[in-house]
Amino acid sequence: MADLELMRELTMTADTKIILLVMDGLGGLPREPGGPTELEFAQTPNLDKLAREGMIGLSIPIAHGITPGSGPGHLALLGYDPVKYLIGRGVLESVGIGLELTPDDVAARGNFCTVDENRVITDRRAGRIPTEKCAELVKMLKPIKLPGVEVIVEPVQDYRFALILRGKGLADKLSETDPQKTGRKPLPVNALDPEAQHTADLANEWIAQAREILKNERPANMVTLRGWAQEPGLPKFEDIYKLRAAAIAVYPMYKGLASLAGMTLIQGLHHLGEQVEALRANWNSYDFFFFHFKYTDSRGEDGNFEGKAAEIEKVDAVIPRILELVPDVLIVTGDHSTPAVWKAHSWHPVPTLLAARAPGLTRRNDVTGFGETECLKGALGQFQATDLMPLALSYAKRMNKFGA
Amino acid sequence: MADLELMRELTMTADTKIILLVMDGLGGLPREPGGPTELEFAQTPNLDKLAREGMIGLSIPIAHGITPGSGPGHLALLGYDPVKYLIGRGVLESVGIGLELTPDDVAARGNFCTVDENRVITDRRAGRIPTEKCAELVKMLKPIKLPGVEVIVEPVQDYRFALILRGKGLADKLSETDPQKTGRKPLPVNALDPEAQHTADLANEWIAQAREILKNERPANMVTLRGWAQEPGLPKFEDIYKLRAAAIAVYPMYKGLASLAGMTLIQGLHHLGEQVEALRANWNSYDFFFFHFKYTDSRGEDGNFEGKAAEIEKVDAVIPRILELVPDVLIVTGDHSTPAVWKAHSWHPVPTLLAARAPGLTRRNDVTGFGETECLKGALGQFQATDLMPLALSYAKRMNKFGA
Numbered sequence: 001m002a003d004l005e006l007m008r009e010l011t012m013t014a015d016t017k018i019i020l021l022v023m024d025g026l027g028g029l030p031r032e033p034g035g036p037t038e039l040e041f042a043q044t045p046n047l048d049k050l051a052r053e054g055m056i057g058l059s060i061p062i063a064h065g066i067t068p069g070s071g072p073g074h075l076a077l078l079g080y081d082p083v084k085y086l087i088g089r090g091v092l093e094s095v096g097i098g099l100e101l102t103p104d105d106v107a108a109r110g111n112f113c114t115v116d117e118n119r120v121i122t123d124r125r126a127g128r129i130p131t132e133k134c135a136e137l138v139k140m141l142k143p144i145k146l147p148g149v150e151v152i153v154e155p156v157q158d159y160r161f162a163l164i165l166r167g168k169g170l171a172d173k174l175s176e177t178d179p180q181k182t183g184r185k186p187l188p189v190n191a192l193d194p195e196a197q198h199t200a201d202l203a204n205e206w207i208a209q210a211r212e213i214l215k216n217e218r219p220a221n222m223v224t225l226r227g228w229a230q231e232p233g234l235p236k237f238e239d240i241y242k243l244r245a246a247a248i249a250v251y252p253m254y255k256g257l258a259s260l261a262g263m264t265l266i267q268g269l270h271h272l273g274e275q276v277e278a279l280r281a282n283w284n285s286y287d288f289f290f291f292h293f294k295y296t297d298s299r300g301e302d303g304n305f306e307g308k309a310a311e312i313e314k315v316d317a318v319i320p321r322i323l324e325l326v327p328d329v330l331i332v333t334g335d336h337s338t339p340a341v342w343k344a345h346s347w348h349p350v351p352t353l354l355a356a357r358a359p360g361l362t363r364r365n366d367v368t369g370f371g372e373t374e375c376l377k378g379a380l381g382q383f384q385a386t387d388l389m390p391l392a393l394s395y396a397k398r399m400n401k402f403g404a
Numbered sequence: 405m406a407d408l409e410l411m412r413e414l415t416m417t418a419d420t421k422i423i424l425l426v427m428d429g430l431g432g433l434p435r436e437p438g439g440p441t442e443l444e445f446a447q448t449p450n451l452d453k454l455a456r457e458g459m460i461g462l463s464i465p466i467a468h469g470i471t472p473g474s475g476p477g478h479l480a481l482l483g484y485d486p487v488k489y490l491i492g493r494g495v496l497e498s499v500g501i502g503l504e505l506t507p508d509d510v511a512a513r514g515n516f517c518t519v520d521e522n523r524v525i526t527d528r529r530a531g532r533i534p535t536e537k538c539a540e541l542v543k544m545l546k547p548i549k550l551p552g553v554e555v556i557v558e559p560v561q562d563y564r565f566a567l568i569l570r571g572k573g574l575a576d577k578l579s580e581t582d583p584q585k586t587g588r589k590p591l592p593v594n595a596l597d598p599e600a601q602h603t604a605d606l607a608n609e610w611i612a613q614a615r616e617i618l619k620n621e622r623p624a625n626m627v628t629l630r631g632w633a634q635e636p637g638l639p640k641f642e643d644i645y646k647l648r649a650a651a652i653a654v655y656p657m658y659k660g661l662a663s664l665a666g667m668t669l670i671q672g673l674h675h676l677g678e679q680v681e682a683l684r685a686n687w688n689s690y691d692f693f694f695f696h697f698k699y700t701d702s703r704g705e706d707g708n709f710e711g712k713a714a715e716i717e718k719v720d721a722v723i724p725r726i727l728e729l730v731p732d733v734l735i736v737t738g739d740h741s742t743p744a745v746w747k748a749h750s751w752h753p754v755p756t757l758l759a760a761r762a763p764g765l766t767r768r769n770d771v772t773g774f775g776e777t778e779c780l781k782g783a784l785g786q787f788q789a790t791d792l793m794p795l796a797l798s799y800a801k802r803m804n805k806f807g808a
Contacts, residue, residue: 003487006470006487010470053437359437360433360434360435360436360437360743360745360746361433361745361746362433363433363434363441363752363776363777364434364438364439364776364777366777377780377781378780379780381462381753381780381785381786382786383468383786384468387467387468387469389469390467390468390469390470390751391468391469391751392469393469394469394470394471394750394751395469399469399470399471399751400471401471401472401473401748401749402466402470402471402472402473402476402486403472403473403474403475403476403477403486403490403491404473404474404475404491404492404493404496404631
């Protein structure tokens with residue numbers, strides 16, 4: 001893997017455009033031994049043609065045998081060492097809804113939940129209250145004051161909100177309050193490092209006040225906090241890659257990640273059709289487009305094999321419309337595998353396709369189409385996901401030679 | 405990649421011999437989609453047979469997507485981390501012509517060039533004057549004296565010479581004076597780091613005196629200097645690998661590199677035939693032979709697809725004569741790809757062949773011959789070029805087990 005300092009040295013500006021199309025959790029597994037995976041089961045004539053004409057392979061998000069969360073999976077695709085750059089969920093939620101973080105901030109992801117008269121959690125998601133209700137409750141929490149720090153609390157989606165404590169000397173080595181199971185009481189925030197004690201005290205004070213404010217609400221009469229994190233200071237796309245980058249994503253978390261990498265967020269997108277139109281509308285303003293599609297992962301987590309294949313087919317169907325833009329490099333991949341039979345993220349390498357516009361830059365790739373088994377034979381081989389950005393930039397003619 | 409400290413621990417002496425045959429820029433690309441690469445187009449019955457009986461794969465010189473210069477590409481083949489060990493062109497040129505560098509030296513690569521009456525460069529290579537003329541001009545420059553340092557200037561080839569400043573406290577963080585284009589004046593040497601200011605002043609003084617000496621010469625009436633560098637301190641082959649190594653190369657730069665790695669340079673070689681005879685003549689005196697062939701890269705840079713294939717065929721034709729020596733390990737590879745369609749170095753993985761004499765040490769390799777597409781199926785897989793030396797040493801039975 002080329003390190004980011006080397007990338008900063010070698011990259012150059014050019015009049016070329018790159019699309020990184022991420023189908024979340026794309027990698028899959030056969031439903032029955034010897035059978036096709038979700039991607040292989042799906043009818044994907046457009047991706048199959050690109051696989052034959054371009055190059056395919058399998059990307060390893062973190063390391064063999066390591067199952068990535070969405071954060072590390074995406075960081076690797078964007079070229080950041082996911083073991084070096086850890087991004088807490090609190091930061092992702094916050095930046096995903098457009099909050100700008102400063103180095104003085106500690107952010108958490110909050111859930112509204114339901115507790116009984118003994119303060120025992122009966123529903124960790126408060127009946128999945130709608131976003132409107134969430135906003136209403138957050139408004140009630142905004143007046144909470146803490147000594148010496150600014151408190152920012154904003155609704156995210158459904159039962160989720162973001163909490164930011166802003167002030168000098170705060171630290172994010174804090175335990176989570178969600179016991180992860182119903183039938184248990186929320187846990188206190190504990191300092192996992194002595195220097196975080198002051199922040200833990202403030203967080204517990206905020207929770208106590210929130211409980212008091214919410215006590216007569218139903219079903220959302222309590223909160224849990226997790227994913228404590230500070231801004232990770234990622235080197236920015238413009239700086240390391242010389243790319244003006246835009247994120248075309250629907251979900252807050254992926255927008256958050258893109259924002260930390262220095263991408264401009266295209267706002268107001270709700271579904272794939274709008275995303276494709278946003279790509280076209282913004283084509284002339286950026287060099288790099290991070291295009292995120294969530295539902296392959298969702299159906300995988302549901303254990304819905306055919307549903308996941310159907311989502312892949314939806315993406316395949318928009319490929320011609322994307323190709324009309326004539327990108328110099330189009331990458332189609334996932335941030336990790338989410339096999340429907342596993343109903344969760346997994347550690348399996350991820351099918352990856354790289355199609356370059358420049359004629360003659362790709363070697364022969366004797367494959368019939370885009371799928372896990374064919375990817376084993378592809379010209380890209382098996383490679384670290386962090387290698388994708390250097391490859392994309394080289395095929396887009398945006399890299400200088402290293403050394404004399 | 406095994407680090408060099410580990411190699412130093414694990415390697416042992418043995419009565420076995422290794423040949424590393426580097427066809428510079430060997431890797432290629434198809435001339436037309438789906439067609440053969442240069443190596444696949446070439447008729448290479450001898451290499452094909454070795455591929456079927458030995459093992460093939462694709463080596464990645466630096467990292468996926470990174471295009472190597474010749475220096476880093478070769479360093480990787482010799483087992484040195486090319487990102488850690490940076491070698492400036494000035495050092496390569498100097499050691500390539502047999503100058504021994506000390507830690508007190510700063511070396512530059514010099515070009516004779518032509519300037520008009522306004523000091524604007526009209527030919528960056530002074531009409532590619534012959535080496536004899538170069539030697540004559542260098543003789544005129546030798547009397548230049550600088551305060552407190554020794555000055556060494558020697559002809560290299562054609563319009564190129566090497567300049568070494570030798571003295572305490574010199575530094576190589578210096579800018580180059582070649583503006584890289586005609587129609588511009590040579591640039592001054594600037595210190596890129598405050599500690600290099602004294603060296604910059606000395607270099608500018610040398611240039612001023614050289615200009616005065618050359619002012620009435622035609623076409624070579626001026627010089628440019630670039631590739632400022634100091635000796636990199638590479639661990640030596642004998643020390644880390646327990647190999648007595650010889651370099652069988654024609655071009656100064658590759659001899660320079662081999663010399664920095666501690667190899668003995670076999671001098672006076674001008675073409676492939678002489679190189680093969682030198683290999684045979686020195687067979688009993690060394691354990692390791694770095695055999696460098698330049699013209700595959702040259703034809704690739706020319707954009708001459710069939711010319712590059714023809715150079716590959718020339719190497720194929722001498723393989724039987726090399727095999728008569730019965731090497732324990734013969735590796736055939738390149739330092740990088742130089743596809744004729746791209747007319748430059750590229751980032752594509754490099755076809756690599758390893759043939760071991762020891763019977764039964766290689767796994768089955770279901771390939772038809774030596775070429776990029778077949779290499780995707782080879783037993784070596786895709787691997788870092790720095791892994792080649794450990795592989796070569798193991799197949800030559802020169803490595804101990806790691807750990808109990």
